[in-house]
Amino acid sequence: MPYTQKIQAISMSVEHWRRLEKCKTHDEVVEEGCSGDECALCLLYRTGNTCDTCGKCPVALKTGKGDCAGSPYGNAEEYFTDSDPQDGTITFDAEQWRWLAKAERVFLYKLLLEASEEK
Numbered sequence: 001m002p003y004t005q006k007i008q009a010i011s012m013s014v015e016h017w018r019r020l021e022k023c024k025t026h027d028e029v030v031e032e033g034c035s036g037d038e039c040a041l042c043l044l045y046r047t048g049n050t051c052d053t054c055g056k057c058p059v060a061l062k063t064g065k066g067d068c069a070g071s072p073y074g075n076a077e078e079y080f081t082d083s084d085p086q087d088g089t090i091t092f093d094a095e096q097w098r099w100l101a102k103a104e105r106v107f108l109y110k111l112l113l114e115a116s117e118e119k
Contacts, residue, residue: 003118005044010058010112012040017105020076026083026092034080058111072103 016038023029036042045057054060054067063070068077079100083092 003115006058007112007115009040009044010108010115014105014108014112016040017101017108021098021101021105023097023101024094026080026085026088029080029097034077058115059108062111072100072107076100076104 016032020029020032020034023032032038036046041057041059042054045055045060047053047055059068059071059073060066068074076097079090079097082088082090083097085092
C-alpha cells in the first residue's frame, strides 16, 4: 500500500471521528455512520466482506486484532448499539458519546503521527 494512501486514509478516519464527536443524537450518528462502510481505513484495507479481514490496516497492526478490536472503537460501537432508540437498553447521552468518539479520534490521530514518522 502506498504511503500516501495510508496517510490519507488515516487522516480521513480522524476527520470522520471528529465529525462523529460532534453528534448530539443517535440519529446524527446514524447519518454520519460509524461502521466499516464509512471508514476510509476499512474501505482501503478490508479484504473480504467482513471487517475481520483487515489485512494490513494500521489499526489491526497496532492492536494485533481485526474488526478494530483492541481500539476504542469497540466501546463506541457498543454504546451506539445499546442506545438505539428502537431496541437499545440505554438512553443516548451526547456527552458520553462525545467522550467515546473522542477516544477513537485520539487513537487514530496517534496512528497518524506514527505513520507520518515511518517515511
